[in-house]
Amino acid sequence: MYAFHRSQCPAYLTDCWERLGRHYETRKRRNQRYRFKWFSEFRYPTTKQKLYEMTQGHCAFCDGGSLGAESRMTLEHFKPKSRKQFYRLAYQWENLYPCCDTCQAQKRDGYDAALLVGDQPGYVFDDYFIVNYITGGLEPNPLVASENQHRADVTIATYGLNLDVRKISRKRELRYYRHRDASVEFIDDFRYRYFLNDA
Numbered sequence: 001m002y003a004f005h006r007s008q009c010p011a012y013l014t015d016c017w018e019r020l021g022r023h024y025e026t027r028k029r030r031n032q033r034y035r036f037k038w039f040s041e042f043r044y045p046t047t048k049q050k051l052y053e054m055t056q057g058h059c060a061f062c063d064g065g066s067l068g069a070e071s072r073m074t075l076e077h078f079k080p081k082s083r084k085q086f087y088r089l090a091y092q093w094e095n096l097y098p099c100c101d102t103c104q105a106q107k108r109d110g111y112d113a114a115l116l117v118g119d120q121p122g123y124v125f126d127d128y129f130i131v132n133y134i135t136g137g138l139e140p141n142p143l144v145a146s147e148n149q150h151r152a153d154v155t156i157a158t159y160g161l162n163l164d165v166r167k168i169s170r171k172r173e174l175r176y177y178r179h180r181d182a183s184v185e186f187i188d189d190f191r192y193r194y195f196l197n198d199a
């Protein structure tokens with residue numbers, strides 16, 4: 001998980017997110033099967049684009065990016081819109097994250113207050129994780145407080161950050177990164193930037 005700064009909520013969303021959230025909550029409480037939808041006021045394509053600009057086009061959780069056939073870019077409700085206590089946050093800017101469909105499929109409706117997010121104030125990768133260049137895996141940093149290690153564990157498990165396919169993919173990306181043309185290719189052009197940073 002790579003740190004990023006959240007930009008300000010777009011004005012069109014400031015004006016409508018609470019009302020849309022209340023509308024969703026009312027419908028959902030009346031009928032559990034009510035299907036969530038993006039209203040035109042929400043400006044789905046623009047909002048999605050603004051979210052991806054915050055992370056230079058990367059998934060906010062695994063830091064995959066520009067995945068094309070390998071994965072699809074989606075919007076993630078960090079606090080799940082399927083849970084009663086979060087119905088009202090369904091359109092809240094701060095609850096929306098750019099996220100690949102692999103991370104979405106792993107997390108589903110899961111939520112834990114210990115989960116880490118890259119735009120959390122003061123978040124630094126090394127305060128929670130270390131990378132294993134042999135396996136391609138992420139591990140809790142053994143030198144930090146046990147609470148931090150717990151948060152790293154929960155985050156790795158929830159988003160499936162150590163799926164075999166991801167470990168393989170990180171090691172492959174590292175090879176590409178080491179052979180890059182540094183005059184035209186920069187770290188933001190690559191996936192799993194936390195893995196490449198100190199390589």
Ligand SMILES: [Zn+2]
Pocket residue numbers: 059060061062063064099100101102103104
């Ligand atoms: Zn992802």
